[in-house]
Amino acid sequence: MSSIPRSTRRRVLKALGVGGTAALAGCTAPSNQEATEVSTTDRATPQEPSMNPAKETDVDRIAADPTDIPDPIDRDEPKTVEVELTTKELVAEVEPGVTYTYMAFEDQIPGPMIRVRRGDTVEMTVTNEEGNSMPHNIDLHAVRGPGGGAEASMVAPGETETFRFKATYPGSFIYHCAVPNLDMHISSGMFGLILVEPKDGLPEVDHEFYFGQHELYTTGETGEEGHHDFDMEAMAAEEPTYVLMNGEKYAITPDGYGSPSIDVGDTARVYFVSGGPNLMSSYHPIGSVWDKVWQQGSIAGEPNRFVETTPVPPGSTAITTLHAEVPGPIKLVDHALSRVARKGFMAVIMREGDEQTDVFDPEP
Ligand SMILES: [Cu+2]
Structure with a gap:
């Protein structure tokens, strides 16, 4: 077994259901079969299981426009701000020829930037889009409250939940999905930023931009054409x-x-x-x-x-x-x-x- 390249060994173990990863591996029958054959008949010279072909997608881009930012806040009084986010599971290209089934807030990564003022009350509504396969929720680090709102916003596909919080402290903060497999959901794209402006606002600038970094863990190699599945072991x-x-x-x-x-x-x-x-x-x-x-x-x-x-x-x-x-x-x-x-x-x-x-x- 030690002569099998690490990445192949990972797939063989996965195909055999070792390590509890099989349920999440998303392997199709043909690649399972191929990987199993490799593991039982020819361990010394394994063959890489072939990637599934790239999936069809009508998503033009998953990358958020860095200039798509709410306007600076121009008011002196607190108010109640309604924020609605829909969680989506959608196939898009990581690069040309490489597809992945992302999870996202709305249809972009990072999720939409939320902008409120210190002292505002935020009415946060999360809808899990009909047809999704998993539960989702939101944990905002701008929230004082259990799980940053995670339990209060837990939604199964087709459901909507609303909770309310007061933005008591200023700063920028991450928000992210926080279901039990939260690392998998964040890795698949479920994160964004909420800005709580100070009561006096921020200094004027000529431009504002918004970016987000994250990492993808997949069954393929970087740049390998085809549809990449999520890889729990990686x-x-x-x-x-x-x-x-x-x-x-x-x-x-x-x-x-x-x-x-x-x-x-x-x-x-x-x-x-x-x-x-x-x-x-x-x-x-x-x-x-x-x-x-x-x-x-x-x-x-x-x-x-x-x-x-x-x-x-x-x-x-x-x-x-x-x-x-x-x-x-x-x-x-x-x-x-x-x-x-x-x-x-x-x-x-x-x-x-x-x-x-x-x-x-x-x-x-
Ligand atoms: Cu999620």
């Missing part, structure tokens, strides 16, 4: 197939769906949520620096200044600012760079404008 070992910004490989780049741009002289605030479920992000803007970083999104405190790389643990957020001093791309990366070079992680913000040779001169 997740337990914390060995992801993909590490992604906004749920797809290189989605928010000029070669993907395009990059948002800012002009030289502009300022920007970036909201970032680290879904995990397991990996710490080493969050860095290549070609720039974070002018300010509110670690954990704790905007009630003083920011750190001129930060190169800031850690963002899974289950947390960061609020950062930058400004465009010169033209050219700013590449948002996890500076654990194998995740960028080999596992699909990156987003780009473009800076447009004239060269500023006193700051950077490529050909002096």
Whole structure:
């Protein structure tokens, strides 16, 4: 058995139902059969079970638009804010030719950004879309209450639940699904960010952006064409197939769906949520620096200044600012760079404008 490559051995064990993973492996009969044959007849020279073909999907993209953000809050009084989120299970492409059955709040990763003001009452409604296969719920770290609302919002497919909470403290916070297999649900895409603005609001900036990092654990290899199933054993070992910004490989780049741009002289605030479920992000803007970083999104405190790389643990957020001093791309990366070079992680913000040779001169 020791001569079988690790990834194959994992699949063989799974096909045999070892380790309690069979129920979640989603293996089809043909691949089960093939894997079992490998394990019983020819252990020395195993064959990789073939991937199922990529699935048909009418989902154009699962990657959230980083500019799709609620407007800054412009009021002096608290109010009751109604927030409705529908949980979805949907097939989409991780990259061309590679499909995965995501789970998501609405049809995007990260889920929609929620924006309220400190002191607001939030009426939170979660609907589990009819036809889904699993229960879902929501745990918001902006909630003081059991499970962040998880028990109160537990919904089976076709059900809707509402609970109410007061946003008593400011900052940005993750929200995520928190059913018993919560790591699997987060890994499949069920996380987002809620911003609780301070009563005096946030400083004005020219642009705001919203991004989310998480990792996918699948039965395939990175880039292997076909439909990837979720892999519980890979997740337990914390060995992801993909590490992604906004749920797809290189989605928010000029070669993907395009990059948002800012002009030289502009300022920007970036909201970032680290879904995990397991990996710490080493969050860095290549070609720039974070002018300010509110670690954990704790905007009630003083920011750190001129930060190169800031850690963002899974289950947390960061609020950062930058400004465009010169033209050219700013590449948002996890500076654990194998995740960028080999596992699909990156987003780009473009800076447009004239060269500023006193700051950077490529050909002096
Ligand atoms: Cu869920």
